[in-house]
Amino acid sequence: AQSVTQLxxxxxxxxxxxxxxxxxxxxxxxxxxxxxxxxxxxxxxxLLKYTTGATLVKGINGFEAEFKKSETSFHLTKPSAHMSDAxxxxxAVISGYSTLTFGKGTMxxxxx
Amino acid sequence: KxxxxxxxxxxxxxxxxxxxxxxxxxxxxxSVSWYQQTPxxxxxxxxxxxxxxxxxKGNFPGRFSGRQFSNSRSEMNVSxxxxxxxALYLCASSSQAGxxxxxxxGPGTRLLVL
Numbered sequence: 001a002q003s004v005t006q007l008x009x010x011x012x013x014x015x016x017x018x019x020x021x022x023x024x025x026x027x028x029x030x031x032x033x034x035x036x037x038x039x040x041x042x043x044x045x046x047l048l049k050y051t052t053g054a055t056l057v058k059g060i061n062g063f064e065a066e067f068k069k070s071e072t073s074f075h076l077t078k079p080s081a082h083m084s085d086a087x088x089x090x091x092a093v094i095s096g097y098s099t100l101t102f103g104k105g106t107m108x109x110x111x112x
Numbered sequence: 113k114x115x116x117x118x119x120x121x122x123x124x125x126x127x128x129x130x131x132x133x134x135x136x137x138x139x140x141x142x143s144v145s146w147y148q149q150t151p152x153x154x155x156x157x158x159x160x161x162x163x164x165x166x167x168x169k170g171n172f173p174g175r176f177s178g179r180q181f182s183n184s185r186s187e188m189n190v191s192x193x194x195x196x197x198x199a200l201y202l203c204a205s206s207s208q209a210g211x212x213x214x215x216x217x218g219p220g221t222r223l224l225v226l
Contacts (some may be wrong), residue, residue: 100145
């Protein structure tokens with residue numbers, strides 16, 4: 001079985017501040033992990049993914065995430081928030097031959 | 113390359129009716145998955161098709177069904193609509209089936225059941 005927990009349904013930051021969105025997963029086998037972003041009235045866009053290899057993964061728009069097996073975490077970070085980063089972010093896990101399981105999402109609010 | 117397209121983008125139906133949603137994957141992609149997104153339940157997996165065969169099915173009642181055609185286009189059907197079926201239905205495609213494949217999402221079809 002697999003599951004994802006995203007801590008915080010809403011995160012507020014100021015423009016230029018560090019963005020940290022938390023994701024913890026549960027998986028009985030080595031997982032593949034994903035972060036997606038969803039802008040209003042749009043589908044999901046892949047930010048980055050971890051499959052194997054390097055645990056620090058760089059994605060689009062300056063985002064990165066680090067896979068920490070010991071902590072079962074895959075937190076998403078960006079050094080400096082931009083107004084255009086305001087959106088909803090979803091962490092997802094897939095393991096074995098199962099299907100994508102998503103977290104509940106975290107809405108990122110960026111204030112000027 | 114064109115992205116995943118979904119039609120229609122918006123639908124209004126009444127309880128008891130049925131609805132068919134369509135998804136055209138990225139050219140060359142053979143795997144299509146469907147998800148339901150609601151404020152209360154979040155994103156939930158409906159089913160996955162690969163080469164016209166259903167590979168996986170989520171925990172939804174039999175009123176929800178789907179199929180995939182030889183050109184990889186997919187449709188999902190919901191019969192006897194209920195108010196709780198109001199949601200954004202998202203389709204995603206990938207080149208192959210398998211956990212390592214990246215799924216590319218369409219813009220979704222927003223269904224409102226009155």
